[in-house]
Amino acid sequence: MKKSQPEIGLFIPCYVDQFFPQVAIATLELLEKLGCKVSYPLGQTCCGQPLANAGYERDTEGSSRHFLELFKQFDYIVAPSGSCVLHVKEHFPKLSDMEQEQNRVHDRIYELTEFLTDVLKVDSLKGSFPKKVGFHSSCHGLRGLRLASSSEMNVTPFNKAKQLLQNLEGLEWVELSRVDECCGFGGTFSVTEEALSVQMGRDRLQDHQSHQVEIVTGGDMSCLMHLQGIADREGSSLKFMHVAEILNQAIL
Amino acid sequence: MSSRENILKAIRGIQRERKELPTLPDFKLEGDLVDLFIRAIQANKGEVMGEEEFNNWVSSCDFHSIISLSEPFQSLSTFELPEDPHHLNHLQLAIIQGQFGVAENGAIWLNDSQLPHRVLPFITEHLVIVLSKENLVDTLHQAYERIGEEHSGFGLFVAGPSKTADIEQSLVVGAHGAKSLRVVLM
Amino acid sequence: MSHPKAASQFLKDHANSLWHDETLWMVREKRDAISKTIPEWEELRNLASQIKDKVLSNLDVYLENFEANAQKNGIKVHWAKDAAEHNQIVLGILREKNCQAIVKSKSILTEECHLNPYLEKNGVEVVDTDLGERIVQFLQQPPSHIVMPAIHLKKRDISALFHEKLQTEKGNEDPSYLTNAARLHLRKKFLGSKVAITGVNFGVAETGEFVVCTNEGNADMGVHLADVHIACMGIEKIIPRRKDLGVFLRLLARSATGQPITNYNSHFRSPAKGKEIHLVLVDNGRSLQLAREKFRNSLKCIRCGACMNTCPIYRRSGGYSYGSTVPGPIGSILSPGLDMKKYSTLPFASTLCGSCSDVCPVKINIHEQLYEWRQEITKHHGEFGKGLSMKLASGIFKSPLAYKISGSTMRKAIKLLPKGLIYNPLNVWGKNRDLPEAPKESFQEWYKKNRG
Structure with missing residues (x-):
């Protein structure tokens, strides 16, 4: 990090806060290990994504305003979720009296892996994680934030999470048959289109299983929660870890 | 007010930002045009052959109804072009002169000057297009450049035989039109 | 529904839905592979998008140019504000020509306008000539895909259908055999139709010509044997210049099926001697x-x-x-x-x-x-x-505050209640999925203790 320590605000999505505190802890510890000055502003609520994706963006003014107030003074905002970061960047309703704060937050908010590769300029990390790892490319991070090249496009392939993971000692990166197909979570979709959602999840799991993956990782716990929910119900031995957990565990 | 006026008026009433048309770059191909063209035709389920191979093929086939509109092969014609195109229904082979071919996709340009009946390349059971190696362009961009302002009532890029995959995505060559396409590259 | x-319902037949998924995925993989052989692919997409931006910003002018040029070429141009008027125009032409049977190649627009039932109600026999469309027409179904109309059917279904309709051998499921039966059946229709209808892929404002793309050659078999060609075109199908076709034809078939171009790409500029071309420009909600x-x-x-x-x-x-x-x-x-x-x-x-x-x-x-x-x-x-x-409107996502409160309630609920009793959205979630194990404390609670 530079000498004048930038202040990083840790944005922890509500469901991570409630269900996956270990992912938030890993994110915090990882950033600290990399020399960052991180704080977690208290009083965070849901960013409003579920409501907006359900068609009620107009009802998220309150939560958006609250978010901007909480985070506006930070130099960077980092979250272990591509989906929620994309929501903050693209789907906050326009708040005419907070345009400046909105622009500032838009330009300073990062998903964890892109913060590591693009801001901290981490090329590769030293550490060890001797497992066969399958990566679930969550759609909002992939095609919204461009955390990796999408398989549809004719561009030079890249993947920011892979860049961080692939040099860990012993880690075997597994290439899937369908590298970036959606898992079927989709927020409220997982409930309103239950049958499709579950089938899509099963198909993703099948891809990982047929490649003898031991640990499924990814940048969004929402997708992993959905996949794990199906895997657990079906008695699968697949394990699920957020990228932050692997990195934090690996680099010691 | 007529529907024409209604539609145009509705469109005119819409606030729209002015946009500019992009200039089109002159994208080209890398590699030998003849090779690329041959591979493209093959991928489209057509065949490319030389003059000799073609002659051998025709003589082995024993066609009794052939129309040839290609000068070097005029003698192969077995009958005159009928006035009514419906009479082409049992035509076994049509030999047509192609104007030029497109290496990127195997498409060959024909227009009314090669097609006294527009249905000819479709209704015939087998289609042969004679093309000079000199007349190959890289991509469709050069193709339309070459067509330029040419004024023909009908123009056709034909790139292969009639085909379909509408039954379980299994490719079948010979749907409604010509069951085969052979390109004689001179 | x-x-x-x-x-x-579709997912209930698992083998079938799996086949459907894998078959269409294969088509996408073919598209991926061929698009990656074109170094300028992303640039072509940009160009196509920009050309269409221009079209939409200037649509009235392009439509007028297109009409004027088409008329100069001897094409008769009609305008329809909606589906009903489109259908009336088509029927009017058929009545004028005293025509009771037509062939029609693929046109999503005529599907949108429900032309077939309208013509049939008025005593006109309509034969769809694209193989996939003929198959679904026999079954009185609409297409289930705009490029592959019968992708939802298996060859055994088509074999049984053709046995009934075209007297093919019972149980013969060979796609070549079935396709040939359709060829013979449709050949008669092509030869006997005085009027043929097609859709339009692109209308070129600068020349007044329009382009129709097929692999089967069915559009051309129909129109070149008929006396009258009726082309039905949505007003948004305009492109400004002939050379723009280079961009669109390079993208179209590669995107659709992974082939470099459709085998037949016909450019209609004026009718052949003694014949007529009618072009129906349709709005139907586009403006x-x-x-x-x-x-x-x-x-x-x-x-x-x-x-x-x-x-x-x-x-x-x-x-x-x-x-x-x-x-x-x-x-x-x-x-x-x-x-x-x-x-x-x-x-x-x-x-x-x-x-x-x-x-x-x-x-x-x-x-x-x-x-x-x-x-x-x-x-x-x-x-x-x-x-x-x-x-969507109720349940856990009602408001940020409710979400916040329900978070901690929910964690407790999950711990205490049997799965069946957790309220509705979670109930649906839990049909085929486990819920995550509830942690002892939230991150916020942990943070206050450990970093506070």
């Missing part, structure tokens, strides 16, 4: 869509179907689950513009994964428009009633 209902700024560029669509092949929902729910003429992602942003109430569940039949937008050759931001339609549709929630499930 709502999309979720139709989708779960309304043009006026909706957020949804305007859905009109860039060139109907390649790539968004259907890539859509993880479409592949697993089938075309009929959408209940709209154009199914899949593009259909879900076009259809609500025609009837918001009827199609209110379609924009929700998506995870907003964005694959449709990345695959689209004219770069329509399909998934962003799905999001925007959701915002529109919920404004009319009351009127639409149950079509749009109440689950």
Whole structure:
């Protein structure tokens, strides 16, 4: 990090806060290990994504305003979720009296892996994680934030999470048959289109299983929660870890 | 007010930002045009052959109804072009002169000057297009450049035989039109 | 039927839905492979999108130019404000020509206008000549995919159907054999029709010509043998210059099926001697869509179907689950513009994964428009009633505050209650999925203790 320590605000999505505190802890510890000055502003609520994706963006003014107030003074905002970061960047309703704060937050908010590769300029990390790892490319991070090249496009392939993971000692990166197909979570979709959602999840799991993956990782716990929910119900031995957990565990 | 006026008026009433048309770059191909063209035709389920191979093929086939509109092969014609195109229904082979071919996709340009009946390349059971190696362009961009302002009532890029995959995505060559396409590259 | 209902029905036949998914995925893989052989692929998409931007910003002028040039070439141009007028125009031409049987090649527009039932009601026999369309026509079904109309059927279904309709051998499922039977059957129809109808892929303003693309050659077999060619064209199908065809034809077939070009690409500029070409320009809601700024560029669509092949929902729910003429992602942003109430569940039949937008050759931001339609549709929630499930509006996502409070309640509830008793959305979640194990404390609680 530079000498004048930038202040990083840790944005922890509500469901991570409630269900996956270990992912938030890993994110915090990882950033600290990399020399960052991180704080977690208290009083965070849901960013409003579920409501907006359900068609009620107009009802998220309150939560958006609250978010901007909480985070506006930070130099960077980092979250272990591509989906929620994309929501903050693209789907906050326009708040005419907070345009400046909105622009500032838009330009300073990062998903964890892109913060590591693009801001901290981490090329590769030293550490060890001797497992066969399958990566679930969550759609909002992939095609919204461009955390990796999408398989549809004719561009030079890249993947920011892979860049961080692939040099860990012993880690075997597994290439899937369908590298970036959606898992079927989709927020409220997982409930309103239950049958499709579950089938899509099963198909993703099948891809990982047929490649003898031991640990499924990814940048969004929402997708992993959905996949794990199906895997657990079906008695699968697949394990699920957020990228932050692997990195934090690996680099010691 | 007529529907024409209604539609145009509705469109005119819409606030729209002015946009500019992009200039089109002159994208080209890398590699030998003849090779690329041959591979493209093959991928489209057509065949490319030389003059000799073609002659051998025709003589082995024993066609009794052939129309040839290609000068070097005029003698192969077995009958005159009928006035009514419906009479082409049992035509076994049509030999047509192609104007030029497109290496990127195997498409060959024909227009009314090669097609006294527009249905000819479709209704015939087998289609042969004679093309000079000199007349190959890289991509469709050069193709339309070459067509330029040419004024023909009908123009056709034909790139292969009639085909379909509408039954379980299994490719079948010979749907409604010509069951085969052979390109004689001179 | 709502999309979720139709989708779960489609999924019940697991072997079939798996086949459907894998077959369309294969088409997408072919598209991926061929698009990656074109170094300028992304640039072509940009160009196509920019050309269409220009068209939409200047549509009135281009339409007038197109009409004037087409008329100069001897084409008769008609204008239809809606489906009903389109159908009347077509019937009028048929009556004038005293024609009672026609052949028609693929045209999504005529499907949209429900031309076939209208003509049949008026005593005209309509024969769809694209093989896939003929198959679904025999079954009195609409196409389930805009490029592969019979993709929902298996060869055994088609074999049985052709045995009944075309007297093919019972049990012979060989696609070549079945295709040849259709060839013989349709050849007679081509030879006997005085009028042939086609759709239009592109209309060129600068020349007044229009282009029709097929692999089967059915459009040309029909029109060149008929005396009269009626071409039905949506007003958004205009492109400015002939050379723009280079961009669009390079993208179209590669995106649709992974082939470098369709085998037949016919450019119609004027009728052959002694024949007639009629062109029907149809609005049917397009000028309304043009006026909706957020949804305007859905009109860039060139109907390649790539968004259907890539859509993880479409592949697993089938075309009929959408209940709209154009199914899949593009259909879900076009259809609500025609009837918001009827199609209110379609924009929700998506995870907003964005694959449709990345695959689209004219770069329509399909998934962003799905999001925007959701915002529109919920404004009319009351009127639409149950079509749009109440689950969306109630339950855990009611407000940020409720979410916040329910978070801790929920953690406790999960710990205490048997799965069956947890309230509705979680109930649905739990049908086939476990819930995450509830942790002892939230991150916030941990943070206060450890970093506070």
